[in-house]
Amino acid sequence: KQEVTQIPAALSVPEGENLVLNCSFTDSAIYNLQWFRQDPGKGLTSLLLIQSSQREQTSGRLNASLDKSSGRSTLYIAASQPGDSATYLCAVRPGDAGGTSYGKLTFGQGTILTVHP
Amino acid sequence: DVKVTQSSRYLVKRTGEKVFLECVQDMDHENMFWYRQDPGLGLRLIYFSYDVKMKEKGDIPEGYSVSREKKERFSLILESASTNQTSMYLCASTPHGQGKASGKNIQYFGAGTRLSVL
Numbered sequence: 001k002q003e004v005t006q007i008p009a010a011l012s013v014p015e016g017e018n019l020v021l022n023c024s025f026t027d028s029a030i031y032n033l034q035w036f037r038q039d040p041g042k043g044l045t046s047l048l049l050i051q052s053s054q055r056e057q058t059s060g061r062l063n064a065s066l067d068k069s070s071g072r073s074t075l076y077i078a079a080s081q082p083g084d085s086a087t088y089l090c091a092v093r094p095g096d097a098g099g100t101s102y103g104k105l106t107f108g109q110g111t112i113l114t115v116h117p
Numbered sequence: 118d119v120k121v122t123q124s125s126r127y128l129v130k131r132t133g134e135k136v137f138l139e140c141v142q143d144m145d146h147e148n149m150f151w152y153r154q155d156p157g158l159g160l161r162l163i164y165f166s167y168d169v170k171m172k173e174k175g176d177i178p179e180g181y182s183v184s185r186e187k188k189e190r191f192s193l194i195l196e197s198a199s200t201n202q203t204s205m206y207l208c209a210s211t212p213h214g215q216g217k218a219s220g221k222n223i224q225y226f227g228a229g230t231r232l233s234v235l
Contacts, residue, residue, distance in 0.1 A: 031222070032222055034223065034224060036226075041205075041229070041231065042228055042229060043121075043123075043207055043226040043227050043228040043229045044207065044209075044226040045226070046223050046224065046225065046226075049222065049223050089160075091224070093222065093224075102147075102148045102165060102167040102173070102213065103148045103150075103211040103212075103213065103222065103224060104150070104162060104165060104175075105224055107159055107160045108159070109157075109159045110159065
């Protein structure tokens with residue numbers, strides 16, 4: 001059974017710092033990995049999706065990398081801002097040639113990020 | 118812009134009531150999901166559906182049922198609400214299959230429904 005772990009569980013940094021959030025998964029047979037952001041009391045917003053054949057994806061100040069063989073992904077946030085404060089979740093979608101997973105995701109517990117001015 | 122809409126942001130119900138949570142997506146996605154999210158437990162899959170009238174149990178289906186009569190709509194039903202079903206409920210959708218375009222398999226979420234059962 002796939003298990004996804006995110007470290008650290010919480011992180012507090014001053015504004016302007018570059019930071020790294022970590023995600024590890026136990027089964028490397030994934031199709032893709034997705035990073036989400038969740039604001040308090042809200043739904044999840046997709047930030048980046050990395051296919052299993054890719055090494056990284058970038059969007060603005062965000063960069064996500066994937067090392068499938070070692071079961072790891074990192075989300076790098078450059079020049080953090082108070083508006084980046086949120087919970088960040090990673091989730092993996094299983095590799096599924098037979099089409100039976102239907103896109104089910106396994107989520108990590110999330111990293112709560114606080115960026116203070 | 119893609120959209121997954123949950124009918125209510127907040128609901129307060131009484132123990133024993135039958136509760137309907139509605140979710141509509143406008144992206145013609147085949148797959149739809151219901152999760153609940155609780156502090157310390159993360160997101161847990163309740164049910165999912167891969168086609169009209171098709172459904173599969175997730176990790177925690179007990180006390181819930183679902184309905185998918187139309188492709189765009191996926192309903193979660195609490196047959197007899199209990200206090201331990203107080204939670205945040207999240208609906209999501211994603212296209213079926215594993216296409217080559219990286220953007221095709223993003224899972225999109227609704228804003229969530231916070232349900233309190235008293």
